[in-house]
Amino acid sequence: MLIFATEGEGKMIKALVIAPYEGLFEMMKEIQQEVDDFELHIELGNLYEGANIAKDAEKRGYHIIISRGGTASMIQEESSIPVIDIQVSGYDVLRILTLVKGFSGKAAIVGFPNISQGAVTICKLLDLDIKSLTITKDTEVEEKLANLKKLGYEVVIGDVVTVQAAKQLGLTGVLITSGKEAIMDSLEEARRAIQLYSRLQQDVSIYQSILDCSEQAIGIIREEKIIYGNERFNKEFNWIKLYNSPGVKRMVQQTELTREKKTITLHFDHTLWKLTACPYEDTVIIYFEKDFKADVADKKVNGNPHALEFNQTVSYTPIAGKSEPIQKILQQIDKYSGMDEPVWIMGEVGNGKELIAQSIHLKRKSNDEPFITLNSDLLSEELLKNLISEGFFQKYANSVIYLKNIERLTPITQKELYHFLKKEDAKKSKWVVSSEDTIEEKVKNGTFIRDFYNSLAQLKIYIPPLRERSEDIEKLVHVFISELHPKYGNEVVGIRQDALEELANYNWPGNVEQLKHVIEQLVTQSQSYYIEKKEVETVLNQLEHQQKNNNTSITTIDISGTLEEIEKQVITRVLEAEEMNQSRAAKRLGINRSTLWRKLK
Ligand SMILES: Nc1ncnc2c1ncn2[C@@H]1O[C@H](COP(=O)(O)OP(=O)(O)OP(=O)(O)O)[C@@H](O)[C@H]1O
Numbered sequence: 001m002l003i004f005a006t007e008g009e010g011k012m013i014k015a016l017v018i019a020p021y022e023g024l025f026e027m028m029k030e031i032q033q034e035v036d037d038f039e040l041h042i043e044l045g046n047l048y049e050g051a052n053i054a055k056d057a058e059k060r061g062y063h064i065i066i067s068r069g070g071t072a073s074m075i076q077e078e079s080s081i082p083v084i085d086i087q088v089s090g091y092d093v094l095r096i097l098t099l100v101k102g103f104s105g106k107a108a109i110v111g112f113p114n115i116s117q118g119a120v121t122i123c124k125l126l127d128l129d130i131k132s133l134t135i136t137k138d139t140e141v142e143e144k145l146a147n148l149k150k151l152g153y154e155v156v157i158g159d160v161v162t163v164q165a166a167k168q169l170g171l172t173g174v175l176i177t178s179g180k181e182a183i184m185d186s187l188e189e190a191r192r193a194i195q196l197y198s199r200l201q202q203d204v205s206i207y208q209s210i211l212d213c214s215e216q217a218i219g220i221i222r223e224e225k226i227i228y229g230n231e232r233f234n235k236e237f238n239w240i241k242l243y244n245s246p247g248v249k250r251m252v253q254q255t256e257l258t259r260e261k262k263t264i265t266l267h268f269d270h271t272l273w274k275l276t277a278c279p280y281e282d283t284v285i286i287y288f289e290k291d292f293k294a295d296v297a298d299k300k301v302n303g304n305p306h307a308l309e310f311n312q313t314v315s316y317t318p319i320a321g322k323s324e325p326i327q328k329i330l331q332q333i334d335k336y337s338g339m340d341e342p343v344w345i346m347g348e349v350g351n352g353k354e355l356i357a358q359s360i361h362l363k364r365k366s367n368d369e370p371f372i373t374l375n376s377d378l379l380s381e382e383l384l385k386n387l388i389s390e391g392f393f394q395k396y397a398n399s400v401i402y403l404k405n406i407e408r409l410t411p412i413t414q415k416e417l418y419h420f421l422k423k424e425d426a427k428k429s430k431w432v433v434s435s436e437d438t439i440e441e442k443v444k445n446g447t448f449i450r451d452f453y454n455s456l457a458q459l460k461i462y463i464p465p466l467r468e469r470s471e472d473i474e475k476l477v478h479v480f481i482s483e484l485h486p487k488y489g490n491e492v493v494g495i496r497q498d499a500l501e502e503l504a505n506y507n508w509p510g511n512v513e514q515l516k517h518v519i520e521q522l523v524t525q526s527q528s529y530y531i532e533k534k535e536v537e538t539v540l541n542q543l544e545h546q547q548k549n550n551n552t553s554i555t556t557i558d559i560s561g562t563l564e565e566i567e568k569q570v571i572t573r574v575l576e577a578e579e580m581n582q583s584r585a586a587k588r589l590g591i592n593r594s595t596l597w598r599k600l601k
Pocket of ligand 1 (some may be wrong): 320354355356404405512513
């Protein structure tokens, strides 16, 4: 990129001069002494030879190239910096024509347009009988001159190529040289071009840095090749690998064909991307926006649930409980994790379904397979189709795919997935699905495809609601207190027996998840080493109260309090309406689970 010294330091233009003939070389040397704003590096070279010398001039620090005629045109084709063509001035032509007047025999001018066109005008003006022929490529010269010779021409005026060819054919070749005025003009033009060019470069570098700051990865594609990628793009993608993904290839081809903007969601490199392709002239501009990349931390701390989540670091959480159902579940986990058939986990909200799915994953995991969650209520038909066509499920054939709350799939997505799972290759992944108890009703009333259900529910795990296995509460409470201890660093180390009994008598509509939150509330509020019965009663009464409010048909929100208090009421109402399921409440409120919990405290 062109960078000039700043104002105070003066602006020195570093120019490479390629002189196609000796005379120009010499004259340039002379002029070099007269100009102080140019650092001229002068080389002798005609056409290819000259073009070769000019190669990589920008890399060598030159701001501009100055040359003449065919050599200048040739350099122009390759150069990334401006090329100034020393014009043949009227004086130059006049000088040569006057000289030629002394020659006997027919004369012609043969040259590139910059020479021949000026010459025509002057010949007309002076009423000279000199033929003028234009060439566009140096290879045309020989044939043109041979014809002239046949027609009886003896003198040929032109550029270096013309003169060289003329000599070979035994004609008199006269070179049109550029005089000092033309060279001075070209330096003036160089100054102007440099000014304009550096202003453009400044603009380009501003746009470049805007693009590089973008969170989006932006690439421009022409004929299957990437001709530009911003910083993010170059960091995130290997274009060849990306283009080999059928989804990207198809999208670029479609955009080239239809010339219409298109957006799709695409899975690539463990990540979901929103990909937008826009046609522009003969290119396609693609924008990649990360939909998310979820791992444990991201998921729990930052965000709402996503349609597709990767968890590379599932940590082992023992399934606590001494009840018979929990003991049975532990055995089932052991047995089912060794089998390839799908597992269907049924249970109320917050009752440990995901925990069981993760235990199955941990027992099967042999390398670094991620635990993959598909959230049914967010899984669109488009995304599912995309994952299928991208070969996503084959790629994660050794992973556990946890399809959460399968009953919330739309009928069309159910169908799509059912057809896919019927195919052999899909069965390689270990599918673990979860649903609330109501699923069998849905099968009966036809809102869930029976065959789909039968194909997935070969191995079933049922977790009874917490209220039906209250003997698990003691163990759970101890586990949660010890988990919370390092988090809050307070003094609570246990719970009084009578307080435990209070907990055991509660009906727990939000199951273990709700119990966990109640314990967190008690641990943060408790004044002593042991959680007291009174404290439990207070918290449970609040819960009861909230539930009752929820059941009252008309509930109003008291707007006399602070904004914080009103917000709390709204959140509580939504939470109750969602049967204390925090994920659902958070989703309805458009906040994440941890924010919801913090706001409730
Ligand atoms: N038996 C258990 N032992 C220890 N922790 C448990 C147990 N059951 C549930 N939990 C904890 O309770 C919380 C809720 O459990 P989980 O998310 O697995 O429930 P779920 O049934 O999948 O919920 P959802 O309604 O969101 O589908 C989690 O923090 C989980 O670790």
